[in-house]
Amino acid sequence: MMELLEVKNLSKHYKNFDLKDISFTLPKGYIMGYVGANGSGKTTTLNLITGVLKCVEGDVRIDGLSREKGEQAYKEKIGYVGDESYFPDHFKIKHIRNVIKDFYPTFSEDKFNGFIRNWNLPENKLIKDFSRGMKVMLMFASVLARDTKLLVLDEATNGLDPVMRTEILKLLQEYVMDGERSVIFSTHILSDLEQIADYIYFIHRGRTILYDAKDELIENFLLVKGESAKIPPALKKELIGLEEKTYGFEAILPSDKAELLGNAFLFEKPTIDQIVIHYIKSREEQ
Amino acid sequence: MKIIISNQSELPIYAQIREQLKEQILNGQIPEGETLPSIRQLAKEVGVSVITTTRAYSELEAEGFIATMQGKGSVVLPTDNNLLREQYLLRIEEGLSTAIETAKTMGMSKDELTDIFHNLLET
């Protein structure tokens, strides 16, 4: 059993939004970045995975187990960190410790207290008076202090300072270190998180756009720049998300079409962000 | 052992790791018999993805620089002279090809180019 997370044909219909046919697998010990613009369906997907939203169409398995087969065991495998605190506002750290101890048999109080100390989280403040960074770190403490298989992070590092983001990157890499546990994180900005992601799944308006190992993605595309007037029709057909500006154009080209370029254009290794931007552009034009 | 990743480099990250490790193995900074950090350890230290370091290691293995043994990690192999020679040859060829490419672009003749080559050898 090498796959930790299997998502098959996951769909969800709302009045003005559809999530359609999301399918991927995430092997044990790897990190996936779930990328898309705001409102593209990232949170919906992650909520379906954690079981907070009901999965009506499609199938989600964690470590081979579906939620229908065993709600409790399924949820115990998941550690979730959201974009804002999901703890009751009027709780203090001691109340959270109390609840986690009651509900999760693998919870280690020592570990939890260690995180609280290391990150200087205030024991006697109400959660609602925590800073944003403190809230995020408390969520991390509460999930890392117990035995989970899958970390699900929904925009968890948004608005955190660079020092904290680096700390979280290290935490995530440590988490997958033993090769048994995996991480899926959603984000609309890639930046530093991009570095540690093994796989990228990219959705736009509820539809899958790209899904591959990150290194492959970067190698499979070239960022092309040059003079718009010089683009031959054969090349224009292949360019993705062609953006024409006053003094030149920018677009993405599949690497295997590189021979169409000749000497007239500048091309370089794209970042994931650049691939994403041009792909969104090409979708919007359709 | 040191690895420095540049985001500006045209080389993909796995290739940067591969080249830097190769360099250090060839010049003896990483001695033969030394165990390299595990793929996951290295990924964490350098702050890159596991797939990236896996690829760097497997290419080093394919080129005969390291051997990965189940449960023991990756060990640096003795760099026998042929391998060393081959690597250096490769690098010389690469350097010369770049020079020739550039010469062609500006339309330099064969003789002019060889003159430069000989002049440089003398200095």
Added chain:
Amino acid sequence: MRALHFMKIDYMLTRKQMYFMPAILVLAWVVGTGVSKGAMSLLVTCSYVAFVASIFSTAPFGYCVRKNRGFLLLLPATVKERVAGRFLYGLSFVGLLGIFCGILWGVYAMMGYELPLWTVALGLCELAVGILIMALEFLFFYLFGEGKENWQQLSNIVRIAPGMAMFFGMTYFVGKIEEIQGTTAGGMGIDPEVLSGKFMQVGVIAILAALLLTAVAAAVCVKVIENRDYA
């Protein structure tokens, strides 16, 4: 077991109101003695306590608006356990206040007040109505309000009105008791004493019925929520 853990969460969520509960109980006693004396004052006090119970037993709903609920939804437990925990909180809260009333009756008895059996029975009915109001409020909150913000006013009416009606009803009844008993001119001449045995049965049956209806309400809530998008 996990239902009990959810009940514990509700007590932690509402811990603040527990601090001032003793003061409220004293107030209930003062209100009772202000209206009447002896057994009659106890009836008023108990209706006031039931009023208080019906208001404060719904407090956990107020602490569980959209964003703050995530943690509870993620806990490894079923909808059934979560809803059962909430109802156990409601029952135990009303029960605790009921015990307070019971103790008060005991103290009055020891102090030598005359406490006719029918007043005790009426007290039990008040407890039953208290439980029933709590169950109906829970049903209402689960069906229409769980997790929703910005509906404060409606929810306040739902929380306060039924208990208040019972309190004023009982106060009115106690004020009219002499008229009903016929000890004053033009009274109806009904002597509740004669019916005491029946009253007691009614009291016990009322409580059992209230508990049964609470269970039904809880079951309905579970069914409805299980079919909801947000589990």
